[in-house]
Amino acid sequence: MARASTTSDAFNAVAEPRRREILSYLAGSERPVGEIVAALGLEQPSVSKHLRVLRDVGLVRMRCVGRQKLYQTNAAAIRPLHEWAGTFERYWQHQLNRVKERAEAMARQGPVFNSPEPNPNLKSKEK
Amino acid sequence: MARASTTSDAFNAVAEPRRREILSYLAGSERPVGEIVAALGLEQPSVSKHLRVLRDVGLVRMRCVGRQKLYQTNAAAIRPLHEWAGTFERYWQHQLNRVKERAEAMARQGPVFNSPEPNPNLKSKEK
DNA sequence: ACATTACATTCCGATATAGGAATATGTCAA
DNA sequence: TTGACATATTCCTATATCGGAATGTAATGT
Structure with missing residues (x-):
């Protein structure tokens, strides 16, 4: 068996960093695809594909307005x-x-005196 | 390019449902691998592999005690x-x-009388 | 009708997975 | 040492991904 589908649930869908960016970008208001492409600097087909995944798991909503689609x-x-x-x-x-x-x-x-080279593996110096 | 590694970050690691179960099971106290196997009904190698992923991203800590390892x-x-x-x-x-x-x-x-079959697609009734 | 705009989908290739079976490693016990 | 026990790793295969390039589709403008 391979890894579960990205469209199987929200956990899988948000595993992809770009999809997280898209979600953040679209959190406040609806935007057409073109703006996402411009804002995040991704290829248009890539954005469309990510939006498809997000839509399949219900993480974004879509509305058609003329020839553009607002997500x-x-x-x-x-x-x-x-x-x-x-x-x-x-x-x-x-x-x-x-x-x-x-x-x-x-x-x-009581205070501990500095060791010459702070060793990040030593957790003895916190505070 | 393929999907990002499950060990690339916590988001990818918790995309797998079994790993989420393991994390929940190990949240309160440390347990040896055998108990996870018994409790979750998974194969031992499978559990070990999931633990490896979780360990790589820092989601679990491990401690050796005799011949068992407590996670x-x-x-x-x-x-x-x-x-x-x-x-x-x-x-x-x-x-x-x-x-x-x-x-x-x-x-x-004022109260609206029931329509025989509430149709979720009809949004015409708002306000 | 035709070109243009705005998106979506398909095909490709490289890669990473998860499970199962088998095997390896490491620790304790007699 | 030998063996039992606890866990990890390797090998295998089927599948699903992501990006890029190319193409498809639908709505608008002239």
């Missing part, structure tokens, strides 16, 4: 992603607290 | 994802407000 981000479709990531919030806060506590404990134990 | 989700690495999705929050709230306003406007105008 806009359907922000609600990004919510599940936000919520999934949010389920980890309490855990990263936990970790941050641990780092903070460790730093404070070390500070109480 | 735990590095929740902080999920934060960028949460924050990116969060930049769209005001937009989906906007959309929700519009829906709400429309509903209230309709309520003020």
